Amino acid sequence: MSASRRLLTPGPGVPGGADRLLPGLATAAVAMACAFLIHWLVPVLPAMTLAVVLGVLAANLPATGVWTAGRARPGLDFAGKHLMRGGIVLLGLKVSVMDVLGLGWLALLLIAAVVAAGFGGTYLISRLFRLPPVTSLLVATGFSICGASAIGAMAAVRRIRHVDTVLPVALVTLCGTLAIGVMPLLVHPLQLSAPVFGAWIGASVHDVGQVVATAQTAGTAALGIAVVVKLTRVLLLAPVVAIAGAHQRLTAKPGPGVDGKAKLPPVVPLFVLGFVAMVGLRSTGWLPAGWLGAGAALQDILLGAALFGLGSAVRIRVLLHTGGRALLAALMSWLLIALLGLAAALLIAA
Numbered sequence: 542m543s544a545s546r547r548l549l550t551p552g553p554g555v556p557g558g559a560d561r562l563l564p565g566l567a568t569a570a571v572a573m574a575c576a577f578l579i580h581w582l583v584p585v586l587p588a589m590t591l592a593v594v595l596g597v598l599a600a601n602l603p604a605t606g607v608w609t610a611g612r613a614r615p616g617l618d619f620a621g622k623h624l625m626r627g628g629i630v631l632l633g634l635k636v637s638v639m640d641v642l643g644l645g646w647l648a649l650l651l652i653a654a655v656v657a658a659g660f661g662g663t664y665l666i667s668r669l670f671r672l673p674p675v676t677s678l679l680v681a682t683g684f685s686i687c688g689a690s691a692i693g694a695m696a697a698v699r700r701i702r703h704v705d706t707v708l709p710v711a712l713v714t715l716c717g718t719l720a721i722g723v724m725p726l727l728v729h730p731l732q733l734s735a736p737v738f739g740a741w742i743g744a745s746v747h748d749v750g751q752v753v754a755t756a757q758t759a760g761t762a763a764l765g766i767a768v769v770v771k772l773t774r775v776l777l778l779a780p781v782v783a784i785a786g787a788h789q790r791l792t793a794k795p796g797p798g799v800d801g802k803a804k805l806p807p808v809v810p811l812f813v814l815g816f817v818a819m820v821g822l823r824s825t826g827w828l829p830a831g832w833l834g835a836g837a838a839l840q841d842i843l844l845g846a847a848l849f850g851l852g853s854a855v856r857i858r859v860l861l862h863t864g865g866r867a868l869l870a871a872l873m874s875w876l877l878i879a880l881l882g883l884a885a886a887l888l889i890a891a
Contacts, residue, residue, distance in 0.1 A: 565616020587750030596852020621850035633819025739763030743770025745882030
């Protein structure tokens with residue numbers, strides 16, 4: 542019996558096998574509470590980054606490693622896959638088309654060019670370091686668009702195994718965390734104004750939380766433009782995933798459907814359509830601030846639990862043996878996107 546079918550097999554006394562999921566989901570909930578507490582105490586540390594770090598620690602400490610690899614594993618895998626998709630849907634509530642259009646057409650073209658060049662360049666670098674095509678695709682998606690959320694979306698549309706997303710998520714989290722410490726140190730040597738620095742961060746840093754943590758070091762002027770530029774990159778998630786889905790549909794062999802007929806993969810998964818719908822809803826301006834705040838909080842909880850689930854699958858010993866080339870490729874890709882983002886920022890904020 543496959544892992545997915547075992548996951549859905551009803552357990553004793555609990556419909557739908559929820560007894561198999563509850564230990565892992567409860568573990569993720571406790572971890573998220575710890576991540577939010579640490580973020581509250583040390584605001585410069587994004588809660589999403591902390592979720593991945595706590596997951597990695599839980600997987601590699603002797604006291605918790607057996608638990609995350611054993612009884613908690615089904616629920617953690619469920620979080621890493623399905624809660625991630627729910628978080629991506631709610632991510633759309635942060636993106637307003639009006640805010641994006643307010644940047645102007647030149648800025649939009651520059652941001653799209655950074656995403657396209659970053660995607661292609663990162664994929665090429667990954668392949669030059671002999672990373673598998675699947676890993677290269679996920680790394681390129683995460684680095685160029687919006688971190689782990691983009692990796693989850695691409696993995697779904699390309700039908701990539703959950704286990705194959707673990708290394709790309711670890712790499713994008715590592716480099717995003719590196720940006721928080723390194724990029725603010727470059728403001729004075731590069732003589733960057735606050736708007737230019739903010740645009741650079743928005744065009745270069747991977748996760749939304751990491752963008753906020755990095756840009757706020759230069760004040761509100763930097764933070765404001767950083768968030769808008771970053772959310773413009775997030776908006777590009779939908780067309781990129783749609784293109785990947787169309788390619789998958791053209792090249793994939795049809796699989797058997799429920800009725801025995803051939804079934805092709807969808808061009809765009811339902812959760813990506815949900816993301817687009819949330820962008821449209823946010824752009825109408827109908828939702829009050831309270832609803833938007835609640836949506837943002839729920840999105841953080843879902844994505845945080847998903848990232849903890851993914852982090853809990855990372856084994857440091859295996860990563861050290863197999864991830865050396867991947868780490869070098871990620872660092873070179875991070876440098877490439879930082880240079881592309883800086884060039885675009887100088888033009889956007891000129």
